Amino acid sequence: MKDKVLIIIPAYNEEKNIEKVLKEIKKDINYADILVINDCSTDNTREIVERNNVKCITNIFNMRYAMAIQTGLKYARDNKYDYVIQMDADGQHIAKEAEKLYHEIKKSKVDIVIGSRYVKEMGYPCPFFRRIGTKMFELLVRLFCHQKIADPLSGFQCLNKKVIEKYSKIGEYPEYPDANLVIEMLLQGYKIKEVPVKMRLRENGTSMHSGIIKPIKYMIEQLYTCIVIFLKNFGKRRVK
Amino acid sequence: MNNLYFIFLSIIIILYILHSVRKEHLSIKTSFVWILMSVVMLLLSIFPYSINWIAQIIGVEYAPALFLTFCVVFLLILDFNFSNKISKLQEKVTDLAQEVSVLREKNNKDK
Structure with a gap:
């Protein structure tokens, strides 16, 4: 039986990027359904998505990136999808590379496949401070879980049914579901694998981590959450 | 001790x-x-004794007063933060309730 695959794209004010992203996905992964979670955008994101005949859920207020993702996961669970691929609406994630994640999750029978910029040098022009941050969380994951995840901050992921079920049930889905969620899943016995992928830099608009205060706040929050999640799961029985 | x-x-x-x-x-x-x-x-x-040291730097004569001031300021900030969050939540609950009412009405019509 053919697998049901859903591509989830959370979008907030992405009118300049979303059309290109949708066209690329339709061309390169034509067997997958697409779902855009419009996080109460104030621009024409919703109109553009609907014009492209893509399913669009519009939140009634801005719930931010993570909650938009979880809305999509709940949709996937209710509609019995076998796999979910999370992609960004800014054009950073390449549709052809998403296919690699899907093939890998089927081949390796793992629970999560992460599209990684750093597992192999893929020519991603990463800013210096971001690279340092990623390295720090890579070390943290290795310290807590004894597994090397070169890019734990990557949101480009493919999830299987078990993970879709698990994520949609989390009451306190983290505001930034990055290294903290990777640590939690590894500690609970889920299997995660990385696949080297190419990524682009966003062409238009600003990232949710732009500026000076936001990245600092992100780093503190992420670091604290990782430590607390480790302590929270310490000594707990594994799922599998 | x-x-x-x-x-x-x-x-x-x-x-x-x-x-x-x-x-x-x-x-x-x-x-x-x-x-x-x-x-x-x-x-x-x-x-x-670190509180005495901080009091000296700031120029507060009675160190315990500084400690209590810090506590009060912290609690006030926390209280303000919670009030802020409650206001936002109230707004969101209203939005949700209105949306549910509209959807319920639409659902009844479709039946």
Whole structure:
């Protein structure tokens, strides 16, 4: 039986990027359904998505990136999808590379496949401070879980049914579901694998981590959450 | 010797906060500020004269007054933060309730 695959794209004010992203996905992964979670955008994101005949859920207020993702996961669970691929609406994630994640999750029978910029040098022009941050969380994951995840901050992921079920049930889905969620899943016995992928830099608009205060706040929050999640799961029985 | 009681109390508070997070009674995000304050309390218990030192730098004559001022300011900020959050939540609940009412009406019409 053919697998049901859903591509989830959370979008907030992405009118300049979303059309290109949708066209690329339709061309390169034509067997997958697409779902855009419009996080109460104030621009024409919703109109553009609907014009492209893509399913669009519009939140009634801005719930931010993570909650938009979880809305999509709940949709996937209710509609019995076998796999979910999370992609960004800014054009950073390449549709052809998403296919690699899907093939890998089927081949390796793992629970999560992460599209990684750093597992192999893929020519991603990463800013210096971001690279340092990623390295720090890579070390943290290795310290807590004894597994090397070169890019734990990557949101480009493919999830299987078990993970879709698990994520949609989390009451306190983290505001930034990055290294903290990777640590939690590894500690609970889920299997995660990385696949080297190419990524682009966003062409238009600003990232949710732009500026000076936001990245600092992100780093503190992420670091604290990782430590607390480790302590929270310490000594707990594994799922599998 | 008295410090030992406060050190012990601070550790108990930190453990209790972590226990609450573990049992999912307290969210990780909310726990941050409480853990931060418990760590400050622990540090002040280990180095009790640090408050005198800070008071000297700021120019406060009676160090315990500075400590109490810090506590009051912290609680006021926390209170303001919670009021802010409650206002936003109230707004969102209203939005949700209105949306549900509209959808219910639409659903009844479709039937």
